[in-house]
Amino acid sequence: MKINYLKTVSWQDSQLLYHAQPRLGREGLNLLAPETPYVCIGYFQDVEQEVDLAYCSENEIPVFRREVGGGAVYLDGDQLFFQLVLHRDNPLIPPGGKLAFYRRFLQAPIEAYRALGIPAQYREVNDIVANGRKISGCGAAEIEDCYVLVGNLIADFDYETMARVLKVPDEKFRDKVYKSIRENLSTVRRELGYLPPRKELWSLMVTEFEKMLGPMEMETEVDDAWRSKVDELSETLLSDVWLHRKHSPLNRERDVKIRAGVNVHQRMHKAPGGLIRATFEVHEGQLVTVSLSGDFFFYPEEKLIELEEALKGVSTESALRVVTCFYDEHGIESPGVTPEDLAGLLAG
Numbered sequence: 001m002k003i004n005y006l007k008t009v010s011w012q013d014s015q016l017l018y019h020a021q022p023r024l025g026r027e028g029l030n031l032l033a034p035e036t037p038y039v040c041i042g043y044f045q046d047v048e049q050e051v052d053l054a055y056c057s058e059n060e061i062p063v064f065r066r067e068v069g070g071g072a073v074y075l076d077g078d079q080l081f082f083q084l085v086l087h088r089d090n091p092l093i094p095p096g097g098k099l100a101f102y103r104r105f106l107q108a109p110i111e112a113y114r115a116l117g118i119p120a121q122y123r124e125v126n127d128i129v130a131n132g133r134k135i136s137g138c139g140a141a142e143i144e145d146c147y148v149l150v151g152n153l154i155a156d157f158d159y160e161t162m163a164r165v166l167k168v169p170d171e172k173f174r175d176k177v178y179k180s181i182r183e184n185l186s187t188v189r190r191e192l193g194y195l196p197p198r199k200e201l202w203s204l205m206v207t208e209f210e211k212m213l214g215p216m217e218m219e220t221e222v223d224d225a226w227r228s229k230v231d232e233l234s235e236t237l238l239s240d241v242w243l244h245r246k247h248s249p250l251n252r253e254r255d256v257k258i259r260a261g262v263n264v265h266q267r268m269h270k271a272p273g274g275l276i277r278a279t280f281e282v283h284e285g286q287l288v289t290v291s292l293s294g295d296f297f298f299y300p301e302e303k304l305i306e307l308e309e310a311l312k313g314v315s316t317e318s319a320l321r322v323v324t325c326f327y328d329e330h331g332i333e334s335p336g337v338t339p340e341d342l343a344g345l346l347a348g
Contacts, residue, residue, distance in 0.1 A: 003206060003216040006032040008077065012234065015040065015064055017222065018083040019237060020229040022146035027090065029209055029216065030083040031202055037076035037158075038062040039165050042069045043141070043301055046277070046293045047243055052167050061165060065243050068139040068150055070126070071274070071295030074165050078156040078187075079137075080201055082109060082209070084149040092213065093147060098140055098299060098333050102126050105149050108212050109136055112153065112204040118191045125273050125297065125335040133186035142300050153201055154187045261285075267345045273297060273336020278345035280311075287311050287319065287346060299333045306330075311346070319343040 009017070014034040021028060039061055041047055047063060050072045056063055061074075084105060086093055094100040106122055113120035113130060120130045128136035128151075138151035163178035189195045210216055222230070236242055255265050261284045268277045274296035281288040290311045298304050307326050314322050320343035326332065327339050 001213060001216050002026075002028040002219050003209070004028055004030045004032075004219050004222075005202070005206070006030060006220065006222070007202070008033050008035050010034070011036050011038040011062060011064075011075075012238065013222070013230065014075070014081060015066055016230045016233055016237060017226070018085060018148060018150060019067055019143065020226060020233055021085040022144040022148065023233070024225065024229055025087075025145065026226070027086050027146070029085075029213065030081070031205055032083075033077045033080050034075055035077065037074065037161070038064060039072060040064050040066055040075050041072045042139070042295050043067050044069055044293050044298065044304060045072060045295060048167075049277070049293075050167055052165055056165055061161075063243060064237070065245070066139075066141075066150075067143055067237075067301065068141040068148065069274070069295070069297035069301070070137070070139040072166060073137055074158060074162040075152075076158060078158070079152040079154050080198075080205070081150065081152050082205060084209075086147050088142075088145050088147060090147075098297065098335050099124060101140060101147060101149070102138070102335075105212065106136075106138060106151065108208040109138075109151060109153060109205065111208040111211075112201075113188075115204050115208070116188065116192065116196065116201075118188065130186055130191055133184055135186045135188075135191070139297065140299075153205065154185075155195055155198070155201060156189045157185060157187045159185070268294075269341055269345050271296065271337045271341040273334060273341075276337065276341060276345060278342070280346060282316060285315050285317075287314050287316060290346065292342065296337045297335055298337070300330075303330050303332060307332075307342075316346055319346040 009032050011034040014032055018030055039051055039056060041050055051063055094104045103122055106128060110120045110122060110128055118130050120128050123129045126138045127134050135154055136151050141148045159181050162181055163174055168174045264281050266279045274294055276294040276296055279291040290308045292304060292308060310326055311322060323339040323343045
């Protein structure tokens with residue numbers, strides 16, 4: 001297996017490289033950081049609802065939708081990314097589903113933090129915490145025939161810009177978001193009182209992942225085949241169509257009566273695995289359209305659209321049965337989100 005020690009890359013490459021690897025059938029570990037800042041939203045999120053696009057445009061901050069679940073985040077060069085791509089049949093992948101996958105491979109960055117003297121611990125579903133505060137943002141996905149784990153060591157963090165790029169109802173709410181981020185998100189600098197040399201942080205990551213994955217061949221450049229696939233993917237993943245693909249006209253929880261027996265709803269529920277937002281239309285007790293979005297994780301990712309289709313024409317009372325059967329039939333995993341969480345939003 002190769003460790004692609006790329007250090008600093010363009011913001012586009014910091015995302016497109018690991019999206020391209022599964023499509024080439026390539027396993028490997030990437031270590032890199034983006035050259036310039038950007039905002040990255042989760043696979044199931046609605047960019048119009050999550051991000052202040054006007055502010056990002058005015059301040060030339062790009063916005064990208066990844067093929068990994070989770071929430072919107074501001075990313076820059078003070079966050080050192082690790083991106084692990086493994087074939088589904090790799091014996092290193094533990095049995096037990098995505099939670100077992102997280103627990104095993106997040107141990108590498110946890111040990112890197114501990115080597116620095118930071119008491120990092122794993123917390124379900126996909127967090128690394130230290131002294132009660134989150135200190136790494138992580139996510140996983142299934143892309144083609146590979147499992148992908150992405151995350152970071154947070155050397156330092158721009159709390160103010162993170163709060164600014166998010167879509168919020170007013171500035172008073174934004175101030176609360178800023179204070180909450182400050183209280184609940186930490187960094188290497190904050191925990192240690194200083195920032196170790198970047199080379200030391202990268203070296204710790206290499207050491208701890210090699211303990212887990214075995215000796216790896218080191219590469220420092222992107223070869224032609226990889227670059228070609230990145231260029232091909234950029235046409236889709238950097239497009240406005242991809243970025244806005246889950247757009248919904250509603251941006252808050254609402255119930256709108258169109259006429260007797262016809263209603264349009266948007267409801268939200270905070271499950272242990274993340275925020276779920278359901279936008280749906282009901283005619284005489286039957287679901288006509290259903291759109292599910294949020295910062296949760298759902299595997300395989302493409303099956304969420306099939307679940308939305310399976311719910312069309314179903315009575316609101318039967319939603320739980322349909323969702324439960326869909327989970328069983330397709331082997332769905334959604335860590336921290338149950339069929340009851342999803343169906344409960346659709347109840348009459």
